[in-house]
Each structure stands twice: as C-alpha cells, then as structure tokens.
Amino acid sequence: MKFTVVGAGAMGLRYGVLLQEAGNEVDFVDAWQPHVDKMKEQGGVYVTRDHENEHLVPVNVYYPEEYTNQDQDVLVFFLKQMQLEDMLKRCKHFFNDKQYVLTCMNGMGHVEKLLQYFKPEKIIAGTALVATILDGPGKVDFVGKPGAGSMNMANYTEKPDDVTYKLVEELKKANFNPNLTTNFKGTLMAKVVFNSVVNTLCTLFEIKMVEYASYAGADEMSMQLINEAYDVCELDGIKMLNTRQEELDSINYVSKVANPLHYPSMYQDMSKNRPTEVDYINGYLVSLGKKHGYEAKTHEFLAHLVHLAEHNRQAKTKINKLNTKMEKRAVNF
Structure with a gap:
C-alpha cells in the first residue's frame, strides 16, 4: 500500500x-x-x-x-x-x-x-x-x-x-x-481513560510509569479516575471495550511490564516547555460529563494542576531568560 x-x-x-x-x-x-x-x-x-x-x-x-x-x-x-x-x-x-x-x-x-x-x-x-x-x-x-x-x-x-x-x-x-x-467511540475512549491516569500523574510528578504503578496507593488513585471516566462514558452511551477492573489491569501491565521505564508523551511535552494535551484528555472527560450534568471533579482538579505546572515552568523560563540578559549586560558594562 x-x-x-x-x-x-x-x-x-x-x-x-x-x-x-x-x-x-x-x-x-x-x-x-x-x-x-x-x-x-x-x-x-x-x-x-x-x-x-x-x-x-x-x-x-x-x-x-x-x-x-x-x-x-x-x-x-x-x-x-x-x-x-x-x-x-x-x-x-x-x-x-x-x-x-x-x-x-x-x-x-x-x-x-x-x-x-x-x-x-x-x-x-x-x-x-x-x-x-x-x-x-x-x-x-x-x-x-x-x-x-x-x-x-x-x-x-x-x-x-x-x-x-x-x-x-x-x-x-x-x-x-x-x-x-x-465500537468506534469505545475504542478511542479506552486510550483517553488510560492517558488520563498515567500520562497526567506521571507528568505532574515527573516520574516514569513504573514509578507511579509501584506506589502502594496507585491502584486506589487509578480506580478513582477510572470510575469517574467510566461514569461519564456511560452517561454518554459509550460502550467501553474493557470493564473498570480490566482498565486498571491494563494500566498496571503497561506501566510495570510493557513500558516500565517510559516517560509518557505529556511529560515529554512538559519537560520541553511545550503545551500539553491535558484539555483533550482529562479536560475532555470534564466537558463530556458537564454535558450530562455530571462533575468529574478529580479529572478537573488534575487538569488545573497540569496547567498550574505549565504556568510555573513558563514563569521560571522567563525569569531565567531575564537573569541571563541582565548578566550579559553587566559583563558588557
């Protein structure tokens, strides 16, 4: 082809x-x-x-x-x-x-x-x-x-x-x-749910996937986000490919076995001061929930945290550039 x-x-x-x-x-x-x-x-x-x-x-x-x-x-x-x-x-x-x-x-x-x-x-x-x-x-x-x-x-x-x-x-x-x-929508949403957990949390704490999954409370955190996401999808009439438990099992398998040493793509964007896709992942779940009168509060809070981290990084970058300029001027003077 x-x-x-x-x-x-x-x-x-x-x-x-x-x-x-x-x-x-x-x-x-x-x-x-x-x-x-x-x-x-x-x-x-x-x-x-x-x-x-x-x-x-x-x-x-x-x-x-x-x-x-x-x-x-x-x-x-x-x-x-x-x-x-x-x-x-x-x-x-x-x-x-x-x-x-x-x-x-x-x-x-x-x-x-x-x-x-x-x-x-x-x-x-x-x-x-x-x-x-x-x-x-x-x-x-x-x-x-x-x-x-x-x-x-x-x-x-x-x-x-x-x-x-x-x-x-x-x-x-x-x-x-x-x-x-x-199952078109269910197929796409499976990855959205996966990313809304692993990508977002690993990015916020700047850790590899296995470092998140090995934390004692990871399953509880993952399931809280999975449950919110599945509630939203069910309200929208989306039939998911996996059960909630299977989604958790998938997160753990990919994080511990398939790609344990990987930093998710959202982290790679954040680390290079590029805009992240959090609004199209966690933010999408929030918007879809509001369409049906449901508040996906944990996903909304995580989206705000990612934007706060982006804001903080951008502010530090501006300060560092300003300090570098001032240092060069001082040397030239």
Whole structure:
C-alpha cells in the first residue's frame, strides 16, 4: 500500500518506518523546520531501539506546501491535538475523496476536524499502546522489542470494508498487533481513560510509569479516575471495550511490564516547555460529563494542576531568560 504520514514526530516515524520496512511505499510530511531540514540533510532518520543499534533509515520527507502526491491509499495523521487544524489547512491541496485516513492520536477532538475534509466512511481511528521518543531533529528511539505494544482501531462507520482489512494486514506485517473493533467511540475512549491516569500523574510528578504503578496507593488513585471516566462514558452511551477492573489491569501491565521505564508523551511535552494535551484528555472527560450534568471533579482538579505546572515552568523560563540578559549586560558594562 501507499502511505503518507502527516506528522513525522515520534509516533509518526515509528508507524511510517515500520510500514516502509514491511514493504509499503511511505512519504512523510512535517512542519518542524529543524527536524525536516535535518532529515533532508542526512538522507533519512537515525533510528535506535531502546537507545541501541543506531542506524540511518532513508525516508522521503516534505514540508506541507511542497508535497503534491495525491496517489496515496492511506494518510496517517500523528500530530498533537492543537496542531491538527493548522496542518489540515496546509495539507488540503493533496487530499482527495479516494484516500483513507488512519489516526491514533492521543486525546479527543481530532476526528471532528478530520470529518471536515474526509468522508466518514474513509476514516479509521484508534489507539496505540506503544512508546516512542523523538530524541531530537532527525533522531527517534523505538521503545521495546520488535512487536512490543498493540493497537485498537475501528471504522468511524463501524463497518469495515476491503481496504480496512488490507490495512490491518499491513499493520500486522509491521508488528503493530492491530485489533479491529466495531465500537468506534469505545475504542478511542479506552486510550483517553488510560492517558488520563498515567500520562497526567506521571507528568505532574515527573516520574516514569513504573514509578507511579509501584506506589502502594496507585491502584486506589487509578480506580478513582477510572470510575469517574467510566461514569461519564456511560452517561454518554459509550460502550467501553474493557470493564473498570480490566482498565486498571491494563494500566498496571503497561506501566510495570510493557513500558516500565517510559516517560509518557505529556511529560515529554512538559519537560520541553511545550503545551500539553491535558484539555483533550482529562479536560475532555470534564466537558463530556458537564454535558450530562455530571462533575468529574478529580479529572478537573488534575487538569488545573497540569496547567498550574505549565504556568510555573513558563514563569521560571522567563525569569531565567531575564537573569541571563541582565548578566550579559553587566559583563558588557
């Protein structure tokens, strides 16, 4: 199959590179200039697995405005929620009504934006339980052994077609362990609930997933958040893939066994003073609850804590920059 990956960050590169190695044609489109320029300069991306065996993988990478290929079977979107709207506008010149869309972005809100450009029957969305780190421009680290992690996916219409089944086979060849469901909202919300616990708490305390899961009170904390989230989903008529206990078991397995030494993507954003996606994760659950007269107070409190941490980091950065300027002026004087 022919793929275009829009968003050549950590997850976009993992999906694109492994699909390419499985025998598919893959192009990459991204807008981060240092990253794109570096990959063009070195002729590809340097890939490691658990920070070992670094090697250069040749990739075709383009800025949105210079990419014109409309002959692709599937467009794969991996962006931050707050980046998607602008990227869709910049890429719309190579969209057509024959292309399918696959996305496994974190949080909620992206599907509504994609529906402004693509027909419902062409959209396939899901969740990816796999860890990847962008170490810097032109460098990516795949966390875990080949075949580590899994993904759930579903058609927006909940009616798989021939292209869907063909896509599933290519994802199997690429070792993504796809599970095709016919429960669209339940599939997406499973990852939202997972992230609302692990990503948010690990980010706030700047800890790895196993450091959270090994705390004696972790299960109690996780279940409080799971219960609120499931209450909200049930009020909205969403049938979840897992029971509440199974969701807790999944959090513990991923945190203790599958990716114990991983810092979640929200932490990676916070540590680099980038905006987090908390409003599309915990904040989404809060908004959905209010729609039905339910207050998800714990999720709301956590969202405020993340924004407070962001605010504090930004303030410290400004102070540090000001102090550096004052020191330089003092030296020059």
